[in-house]
Amino acid sequence: MTPLSFDLSLLGWTDSRAAELPDGTVPGRVSRVDRGAAEVIAADGRQHVHHGARVRRAAAADPVALPCVGDWAALKPLPEGRYELDEVLPRTTAFVRGGVSRDSRGGLSGDGQGQVLAANVDVVFVTEPSMHATDLADLGRVERLVALAWESGGTPVVLVTKSDLFGHGLDDLLADVRQAAPGVDVHAVSSLRGEGVDVVRGYLDGSRTAVVLGPSGAGKSTLVNALAGGEVMETQRVRAADGRGRHTTVHRELIPLPGGGLVIDTPGIRRVGLYAMDEGVDRVFADIETLARECRFHDCGHGSEPGCAVLAALESGGLPERRLESWRKLQREAAWMASRTDARLRKELQSRWKSIHKEMRRSGRNRP
Incomplete structure (x- = not known):
């Protein structure tokens, strides 16, 4: 084991994070990831660690739970002197x-x-x-x-x-x-x-x-x-x-x-899809959201409705057509992603209940 070489507070480690650390583990920050493994910076230096069973189960249920660069991880010491990545600590962002x-x-x-x-x-x-x-x-x-x-x-x-x-x-x-x-x-x-x-x-x-x-x-x-x-x-x-x-x-x-x-x-990004979008698009297009509040109809689609403040700004040149088209595109994509996410969650919930009911029926048959 290498000697103490990292002050984790310089990497963002705080008392509030320490309170989230499970007993029997030590903290480390993920600096790089590989399939089934990661490089982490711990108090005793850089360590190459493999994912433990708890992490693998969480990732199988939802890929978002996979360890990623910037994560704080709970590392479980192994008998041979190495570590295992036992759990990803709650993310702030x-x-x-x-x-x-x-x-x-x-x-x-x-x-x-x-x-x-x-x-x-x-x-x-x-x-x-x-x-x-x-x-x-x-x-x-x-x-x-x-x-x-x-x-x-x-x-x-x-x-x-x-x-x-x-x-x-x-x-x-x-x-x-x-x-x-x-x-x-x-x-x-x-x-x-x-x-x-x-x-x-x-x-x-x-x-x-x-x-x-x-x-x-x-x-x-x-x-x-x-x-x-x-x-x-x-x-x-x-x-x-x-x-x-x-x-x-x-x-x-x-x-x-x-x-x-x-x-x-990070590597160059060719395509970045929206995911679980809540207010990000609204903040980027705050000018359009402000105009929309002035429309005659509260459910205005900004297409051909009379009294549409967004279309009026477009005609006057106050709103670039490119920006309106970009807003429409991201709104459509955010709605589509929300529907896909909801469908996936419904499917997972149905599968979970099927497993529960199957286990209940099996237990019932085994009763004396």
Whole structure:
């Protein structure tokens, strides 16, 4: 066993978390996951641990219960001097994406189950490159990721990366991004030049944890290296042929920073489905929600109803058509995911009752 080398309070360990730790276990924070195993940072160093029976049973019932990067785990000491990941402690926040995909007909499909990308995160850095080949920032992607960030319980911050590659009009681009993410801090960052890096670091005082999300080629790993003050993540250039980013980061990893705070680097995200959406979409589209309260009918669908304040704003130019279409798309997807989740929960409940009734009938037959 390696000597004491980590002060877990620097990783976010608190007295309130200690109160949740089961007897006979020690705490560790998950820094990386693998199939059936994880790397955790414990008080006596980094440990490679396998999932115990309790974790496997929970994950079989719901994949969201699988250990993920950022989780605090209860580690059970084994006789041979190793640990077993016995239980995932309650999460304060969780960034969950839905299992949404496209079927062969172009429609949405999936099982209503989610995947946790990061847990116990205080800040969600949504990165969007200022220039991606010849395309400007993808505002729809920003809206989607910010909605999921709000839903996670963390605080979203949008970082317009590679600002040094953008010519004239950066202020206009930032204004467009701010309109897509009302109430959210938006910053221009050039990691290579060090511009804006100190602003980003300011969100990580003490033991605060951030996750960095965005597409391949957004400069996530370069930003993490700039925050760490050294090469902790491998980086690659965007392909010249098509302007697309390479998937440099192939796994999620929790990285303690020398000056305090922690950051979770993630692989590039191609598709992120909504999951268990409550108020995330409403917060991203607060401008549309405010307009909707002025509609003549309280159940206005903002399609062709008379006295629709949303359509009036669209016609006057006060509301961009792109933003309304994005709102409609995310509303449809959130409703669809809710129906899939409800259907899955109903099926699980029915299966549970069938098992109970089967056991009752079996017990009845065995009575003398």
